[in-house]
Amino acid sequence: MSRETISQSISIVHPISLSHGKNAEVWDTSGKRYIDFVGGIGVLNLGHCHPGVVEAIREQATRLTHYAFNAAPHAPYIELMDRLTAFVPVDYPISGMLTNSGAEAAENGLKIVRGATGRTAVIAFDGAFHGRTLATLNLNGKVAPYKQKVGVLPGPVYHLPYPSADNDVSCAEALKAMDRLFSVEIDVNDVACFIIEPVQGEAGFLALDREFAQALRRFCDEKNILLIADEIQSGFGRTGRRFAFSRLGIEPDLILLGKSIAGGMPLGAVVGRKALMDNLPKGGLGGTYSGNPIACAAALATLDAMTDGHLKAWGSHQEEAIVSRYETWRAQGLTPYLGRLTGVGAMRGIELANPDGTPAPNALAQLLGLARDAGLLLMPSGKSRHIIRLLAPLTIEPAVLEEGLDILETCLKQLV
Structure with a gap:
């Protein structure tokens, strides 16, 4: 099978061609079986072709395959947002929007915090990965290969060391670096948000220091800065809880979701404090495919399984x-x-x-x-x-x- 029509800028980890899969097993086009410890890079917490998800997709495909929600709302989107906001373990009223992917969720998160704060600066962390779109590239805490040859990126974005027992960066070191950042690089009053992964994925599964997470939450509250938790890879049960931020004893203001949200279908979401999610003008959020009915049906079946x-x-x-x-x-x-x-x-x-x-x-x-x-x-x-x-x-x-x-x-x- 020729691959000449596929961009050579896409990096392939495994030079095989998959045919089908079931739960944690996949087969290539030659019939060879593999045990899958990749899981679609965190998309398949429920495995390949989970029966409940497959049945939901089949049933929805006979009723409505697509409608742009901002043109005319459809039931799967409404039901999913009701279920999803109830699934997120925070004590404040929340609302949200659906997106096509985690990167798109991050992009919309940036728009939301800019609108709510009137500020533009973002603080991210070394080793972070938030996507491959132009704005999310600048959030990533790694140049090669993501930022190479693409020129000036949307900003301003600043990076701090990510404190974790898994990388030997202490809470004290990260707080010292944060103090230096606001003494030397940028006025704290210009910062719209911090964005952080409770467990970094691309960096090698580094778990955030709990003491730092709580100190960061206090700092954000004191300085009227918003805190975004990127749960795109760590969410939906990967750490044994619904979301990894619960392990840290904090509640973020916005939460980015994706990957295992819909059992393999392309879907993402931004959820958070209702006042934040509602601050942009009508039409400021939306998208043609965002919250596709089939993807929503798959996500509802996913939530059914994730007790x-x-x-x-x-x-x-x-x-x-x-x-x-x-x-x-x-x-x-x-x-x-x-x-x-x-x-x-x-x-x-x-x-x-x-x-x-x-x-x-x-x-x-x-x-x-x-x-x-x-x-x-x-x-x-x-x-x-x-x-x-x-x-x-x-x-x-x-x-x-x-x-x-x-x-x-x-x-x-x-x-x-």
């Missing part, structure tokens, strides 16, 4: 299996390349490092090929592409999870 009991059980089982295996590998000295275990819940990364502690991207590149040949798909992450990003569906069968970890163990031992 608190399911999320806790799924997250705990996967976390226990990964942590247990990792600790065994460390105790055995499985490979000199085995670094730290990052993340929280079922959102876990395994660092590959050289004996001197420096990142080992070549080892990870080798591991990707070994695992793929053995029937396991893995996803790289981290500043140096040296951290395995584990994103198996939360619904993965225990035997399939163990099989995948067995393959990973065998391949780790083969690293040279």
